[in-house]
Amino acid sequence: MEPLLIAIIFLIVSMLLLSVVIRGAIDSSKLTKQMVELNEELRLLRKDIQNSKHIVDKRV
Numbered sequence: 001m002e003p004l005l006i007a008i009i010f011l012i013v014s015m016l017l018l019s020v021v022i023r024g025a026i027d028s029s030k031l032t033k034q035m036v037e038l039n040e041e042l043r044l045l046r047k048d049i050q051n052s053k054h055i056v057d058k059r060v
Helices: 001-027 030-051
Strands: none
Touching: none
16 A cells, blocks of 8 residues: 555656646746737737727728
């Protein structure tokens, strides 16, 4: 019974370590940073368009 318990604990620890490594790689990725900047730019553009409704003519 004891080897099975050790194996389960080892598996859980290794999975947690793997998830930390993968999360760190994703967080430090250039692509992730670019996506955050792009989302911020889109949010600002939507805000500008909403504030300047005369630019968009709904009759067209």
